[in-house]
Amino acid sequence: MKKESSLFHSDGMKSMAKAAFYFPRMLLQLGILKLTGIASLCHSHIHLDKCFILERCGDLISGDFKEAMEVTGIAKAAFPSNKEDLMERGRKLVRESVECGVTSMRAHLEIDGLVGFSCLDAGLHLKEEFHSACYIQIAAFAQEALFADAADIDPGHNFRLLAEAVQRSGVEVVGSAPYVEPTVDQAKKNITLILDLATRYSLHADFHLDYNLDPTSEPLIYEVINQARKYGRHWLVLEGGPRITIGHATRLQLFTPAEWRHLIDAIGDLAITIVGLPNSDMYMQGRQHRDNALGAPRSTLRVPYIASKYGFHIAMSVNNVENAFTPQGSVDPLALCSLAAAVFQAATKKDIEILMKGDPADFLIVHGTKTLQQAVLNPGIDRTTIRNGAVVACRQTRRWIASRDSTLTQSRAEIRGWWYALFPISWPYLVYKWVLAPHVWYVLSGYSESRSQ
Numbered sequence: 001m002k003k004e005s006s007l008f009h010s011d012g013m014k015s016m017a018k019a020a021f022y023f024p025r026m027l028l029q030l031g032i033l034k035l036t037g038i039a040s041l042c043h044s045h046i047h048l049d050k051c052f053i054l055e056r057c058g059d060l061i062s063g064d065f066k067e068a069m070e071v072t073g074i075a076k077a078a079f080p081s082n083k084e085d086l087m088e089r090g091r092k093l094v095r096e097s098v099e100c101g102v103t104s105m106r107a108h109l110e111i112d113g114l115v116g117f118s119c120l121d122a123g124l125h126l127k128e129e130f131h132s133a134c135y136i137q138i139a140a141f142a143q144e145a146l147f148a149d150a151a152d153i154d155p156g157h158n159f160r161l162l163a164e165a166v167q168r169s170g171v172e173v174v175g176s177a178p179y180v181e182p183t184v185d186q187a188k189k190n191i192t193l194i195l196d197l198a199t200r201y202s203l204h205a206d207f208h209l210d211y212n213l214d215p216t217s218e219p220l221i222y223e224v225i226n227q228a229r230k231y232g233r234h235w236l237v238l239e240g241g242p243r244i245t246i247g248h249a250t251r252l253q254l255f256t257p258a259e260w261r262h263l264i265d266a267i268g269d270l271a272i273t274i275v276g277l278p279n280s281d282m283y284m285q286g287r288q289h290r291d292n293a294l295g296a297p298r299s300t301l302r303v304p305y306i307a308s309k310y311g312f313h314i315a316m317s318v319n320n321v322e323n324a325f326t327p328q329g330s331v332d333p334l335a336l337c338s339l340a341a342a343v344f345q346a347a348t349k350k351d352i353e354i355l356m357k358g359d360p361a362d363f364l365i366v367h368g369t370k371t372l373q374q375a376v377l378n379p380g381i382d383r384t385t386i387r388n389g390a391v392v393a394c395r396q397t398r399r400w401i402a403s404r405d406s407t408l409t410q411s412r413a414e415i416r417g418w419w420y421a422l423f424p425i426s427w428p429y430l431v432y433k434w435v436l437a438p439h440v441w442y443v444l445s446g447y448s449e450s451r452s453q
């Protein structure tokens with residue numbers, strides 16, 4: 001993803017920001033600060049508009065995809081009449097993400113007859129609102145079918161809206177979910193329509209595709225590959241050029257090694273990335289196997305295995321937070337890594353390096369964590385996020401536990417702080433502790449604070 005400009009406008013502030021960036025990093029490297037600094041995090045695939053709506057979906061009865069589409073459709077119908085709610089939920093997702101250490105995200109915003117452009121409007125607004133803390137790449141996304149009926153030859157109203165949406169300034173990606181089309185032929189036409197739009201308006205393409213565990217189903221990733229080849233050099237791997245991303249792709253889990261190698265040969269020099277979405281994939285897929293001895297299979301792409309065995313361009317992401325497609329889990333990519341370590345049985349140094357590939361230009365401090373392994377396998381809650389040389393978010397928990405001396409110790413600490421205020425010689429320290437430390441110099445204070453708790 002491309003980088004945005006610096007947070008600060010004045011040179012003085014830039015210098016201060018750089019100091020706040022490089023000084024803690026230097027201390028980290030020298031081992032003076034015993035904190036873990038890692039590359040900042042990215043949501044390569046997240047839905048900014050249908051997050052935090054689970055309580056509006058009623059009690060889930062079947063929990064399957066059909067029900068999720070139905071109850072989410074009912075919730076979505078209310079989006080255009082409550083734009084402030086759309087903004088608030090999106091704002092909550094971005095803010096919590098940055099606090100976790102996310103500094104860039106691809107945000108899917110739905111376009112269809114139910115929501116019109118209301119989700120896209122909210123996404124574009126949030127992109128501006130958070131431009132200094134997080135780069136939000138906007139994907140105009142058709143979750144609903146582009147063809148209204150199985151007998152339709154031409155796409156309907158949803159496609160006309162999408163074609164209008166992608167011309168809006170700030171949209172960088174166009175996406176769809178071909179598997180929701182009434183027929184396979186229409187799913188293939190969906191792919192054609194999206195690649196045409198992407199090519200015409202110089203956008204990336206992003207498909208939710210092959211979202212099943214049916215060995216008899218045709219893997220439509222080959223349809224994407226064959227169609228992309230028709231555009232000549234357009235979709236080849238080029239520096240800064242457009243890419244095709246395929247999300248879910250759980251069908252590929254059924255591939256044999258020979259089928260994987262065939263797929264890799266077919267992709268060749270095409271700029272195609274696959275993104276596994278473990279929280280959603282495992283919650284939704286494999287339900288037909290629930291009565292088997294071991295229950296549903298681990299129906300999500302084995303990201304570290306596929307990356308190391310085949311050298312595949314692959315990532316994983318959070319996808320949804322608190323909705324009927326993914327009721328469980330948080331917005332935290334590090335929590336996803338912990339889950340992945342269990343699901344993929346991947347906790348070796350090499351596995352962790354694959355899971356934690358990121359942009360080292362921005363970084364995240366995970367307080368109270370001593371190693372990269374610990375940050376991935378048991379990530380701390382307290383974090384400081386640094387982007388473009390500036391601290392853009394701090395998350396600090398307050399802790400207290402009932403024990404014989406805890407109340408007394410806390411009271412003594414408060415009394416000691418006010419007692420110090422009587423002596424002018426202590427004032428610089430108190431200014432540092434109460435004013436500076438919680439903000440700009442949080443990075444330095446975090447260590448002592450976390451150790452004293």
Ligand SMILES: [Zn+2]
Pocket residue numbers: 045047108208247319
């Ligand atoms: Zn998705």
